[in-house]
Amino acid sequence: MHNDDTLKQLLTSIRDGTLDINQGVEQLRDLPFVDLGHTKFDVHRPLRNGFPEVIYGEGKTPEQVGEIFLRMSEHSNILATRVSPEMAAHVQTVCPEVKYHELGRALTFIRNPISFREGEIAIITAGTSDLPVAEEARITCELFGNHVNCISDVGVAGLHRLLHRLPEIRRANVIIVIAGMEGALASVVGGLVPQPIVAVPTSVGYGAAFSGVAALLGMLTSCASGVTVVNIDNGFGAACAASKINAMCQS
Incomplete structure (x- = not known):
């Protein structure tokens, strides 16, 4: 599910009364970005340009990338590029569902099913x-x-x-x-x-x-x-x- 779909579903739930206002505020807590101190990852980016924020691994510590994955996994699918095997191993201890693509030096986490377009x-x-x-x-x-x-x-x-x-x-x-x-x-x-x-x-x-x-x-x-x-x-x-x-x- 894309972020715009998630936001629409949240607002619809509040309107229909299946979600109270305080619960809605709690879910909106991390919009439009989540501040981890060392990183502020952009939750609203798909609403603006159609793509989620992607983690660039080089220059970050394994611990930083692990924390980013842990928090981003609450919101969306995740892609990290330029990831070393050592960094990947650490992230997988934090998020075991993460997959490491060694040849492409990338990490992926799939939270929501991917909707493939034609073509x-x-x-x-x-x-x-x-x-x-x-x-x-x-x-x-x-x-x-x-x-x-x-x-x-x-x-x-x-x-x-x-x-x-x-x-x-x-x-x-x-x-x-x-x-x-x-x-x-x-x-x-x-x-x-x-x-x-x-x-x-x-x-x-x-x-x-x-x-x-x-x-x-x-x-x-x-x-x-x-x-x-x-x-x-x-x-x-x-x-x-x-x-x-x-x-x-x-x-």
Whole structure:
């Protein structure tokens, strides 16, 4: 259940008399944000932009993330990105229902059933080394209610691999293209399909790739039109953009 549905249900219960005013005030206590001292997590964010607040794990202590999960689990589904195995282990002692996705370095907690919209997001990687970023994108897309088709290791070094998968790629409403090295896959896909493309440069590559800068610049200067680029290794950001596009396809 989304936060706007929860708020509507609360107000309806007060109106109908099944919930008294004091109980309603208690439930509204944590709106619009919950203050933990070290963190103020935003309960009203889904009402404003359609997405719940997501925890960025890097830079936080395991104890801080554990406390955030404990309190957020009272309200909604939870996603945390950039989570180390050590942090995940601590959070799971606090919230045993939490699932750790090691490849994507993400934690998820499902409190309310996910309502999946129609349509599909395709996530394409140039190489197997790009899979951690793709996994972060997949987890995010699915938590936000999108069906996902992941197609990996179809980079430009063997273009026939991509062409073999084109029919299913063209079924998607929006495509996330993830590539390191020179980042050429985004331009190639952009020249083959009509769908909007969200390109993600990764930090995969030898020295002159400059930890993803070469791929970033290559995607930004793509000769294929309609390619949008997010930051290096930002699978989460790409998933948010693709989710918004996919949601608009339903309206």
